[in-house]
Amino acid sequence: HVTLRESGPALVKPSQTLTLTCTFSGFSLSTSGMSVTWIRQPPGKALEWLARIDWDDDKYYIASLKTRLTISKDTSNNQVVLTMTNMDPVDTATYYCARMRLIATTYFDYWGPGTLVTVSS
Amino acid sequence: QSVLTQPPSVSAAPGQKVTISCSGSSSNIGNNYVSWYQHLPGTAPKLLIYDNNRRPSGIPDRFSGSKSGTSVTLAITGLQTGDEGDYYCATWDSSLSGGVFGGGTRLTVL
Numbered sequence: 034h035v036t037l038r039e040s041g042p043a044l045v046k047p048s049q050t051l052t053l054t055c056t057f058s059g060f061s062l063s064t065s066g067m068s069v070t071w072i073r074q075p076p077g078k079a080l081e082w083l084a085r086i087d088w089d090d091d092k093y094y095i096a097s098l099k100t101r102l103t104i105s106k107d108t109s110n111n112q113v114v115l116t117m118t119n120m121d122p123v124d125t126a127t128y129y130c131a132r133m134r135l136i137a138t139t140y141f142d143y144w145g146p147g148t149l150v151t152v153s154s
Numbered sequence: 155q156s157v158l159t160q161p162p163s164v165s166a167a168p169g170q171k172v173t174i175s176c177s178g179s180s181s182n183i184g185n186n187y188v189s190w191y192q193h194l195p196g197t198a199p200k201l202l203i204y205d206n207n208r209r210p211s212g213i214p215d216r217f218s219g220s221k222s223g224t225s226v227t228l229a230i231t232g233l234q235t236g237d238e239g240d241y242y243c244a245t246w247d248s249s250l251s252g253g254v255f256g257g258g259t260r261l262t263v264l
Contacts, residue, residue, distance in 0.1 A: 070253065072199075072253075072255075079156055079242065079255060079256070079257045079258045080191075080193070080199065080242050080244075080255045080258065081255065082244070082252060082253030082254060082255060085253065093251055093252055093253075094252070095252050095253075096250060096252065129198060129199070131199075133253075134204075137187075138187045138204065138205050139186065139187060139189075139245065139246040139253070140187070140189035140201060140204040140205070140244070141189070141191070141199075141201060141244070142201050142204070142210065143201075144198040144199055144200070145198065146197075146198050147198055
């Protein structure tokens, strides 16, 4: 049974750094073809893919935010951490982590419930 | 402006059929598998279709996907009021080296 859950602050101030943790169970990020990804949805807007980390520690980032994002994994504790620097009110969104299947395909088969992050002073 | 283009909204009556299109380019849809997600209010997105036309276990066959060139289509038959929500296409973009979503389509069951 695969589950993922996001955790982190609900409120951050502009210019601060956001740290989100995705804690998962039911699979191992050391298994070939596994990946965990972060996706966000600003209020009233579309889903936006942010970053991905693979079982072999390959990392990918959305180009527009690449300088602000860092993704890392703690395989032994089944966690993936996303940090976003220099937060701005436009970064207010629900942030989701999801398991991503690779190996000749790409799709997000399990999602966490999401965590709403508000950026405001 | 999303990399993948979807109509903002579609609507149909209960029991009817609706289709949602998603268009892209050779760097994304044209050369990669596409997936579809249902996003109902207050819930996490749910995988409906993967690999262009495959359904995960538990997804009814009322939902189907197809692909032609750089476009894909999600079809939903036997519409139910519980199908109301937002639908997104997604794939990997080989030129961007990143995931991309469509802008989402709001389905209204009249």
